[in-house]
């Protein structure tokens with residue numbers, strides 16, 4: 001549905017491009033997980049799709065039509081559920097929905113139907129008369145979701161929609177977002193929580209410094225890495241394990257990305273011969289987080 005090809009963007013006066021030749025596609029019925037460290041270019045990309053930034057280089061097309069033309073003929077086809085709360089705190093849930101429905105030019109029976117459908121979808125019925133400022137963090141996120149869905153968009157972008165919510169609300173939001181794709185919408189989902197992306201995305205795009213580092217199905221990305229042995233034990237000599245593969249320390253956990261021909265059993269045997277006791281050991285393919293960290297490196301992003 002959405003095809004981005006070679007998108008480049010430089011903020012006025014910026015030394016470096018925020019987006020440098022980004023290409024990706026979002027399909028109906030599918031959740032695309034968009035991952036990148038701070039400053040990678042995610043918000044800049046989403047701002048293009050929300051119509052807030054002009055295309056400087058490359059192209060963005062919706063079903064083969066340039067984004068700007070598509071937005072002109074159908075401004076509500078793409079919706080963004082932003083990171084910040086996008087409602088009026090002084091208004092109740094029902095008043096907010098009515099206000100945003102009217103602003104989105106919904107009227108009459110259609111307006112009533114959409115408000116009822118989105119209230120039910122976000123399970124907000126019991127809170128219709130509660131002022132938005134008095135909702136819990138999870139309910140505020142659900143109101144954000146309901147507002148974004150009012151115009152029945154075909155492509156929905158979620159920018160870190162679960163920040164500050166408890167595990168129950170997070171599970172609810174993830175299920176709800178997944179069900180949008182199941183019902184036929186195209187969904188783009190950004191989050192810093194890798195386990196969320198693993199839970200709901202079919203495809204994953206990892207970007208950094210404005211470039212796409214990896215684009216593939218979740219299964220491809222998880223299966224094309226080496227086997228990883230994680231060992232939690234105090235006092236292991238990490239240098240002695242380097243002959244088995246790349247070794248990474250994470251607190252008291254050592255992670256060995258096995259080199260070809262090396263076995264997990266040999267790593268565990270080598271740790272035991274050091275005379276330390278293993279508290280916990282795990283063997284498996286690398287997780288999305290391992291892949292992400294190895295692609296984007298571990299350095300902190302302060303810019």
Ligand SMILES: Nc1ncnc2c1ncn2[C@@H]1O[C@H](COP(=O)(O)OP(=O)(O)OP(=O)(O)O)[C@@H](O)[C@H]1O
Pocket residue numbers: 011012014017018036037038039040041042043044045303
């Ligand atoms: N308004 C702006 N003017 C100049 N540079 C900007 C502006 N907004 C963002 N940038 C720069 O563009 C680059 C991409 O930033 P962007 O906000 O798109 O990253 P991000 O992946 O969304 O990061 P985060 O995870 O922190 O939200 C960064 O180097 C950032 O400093």
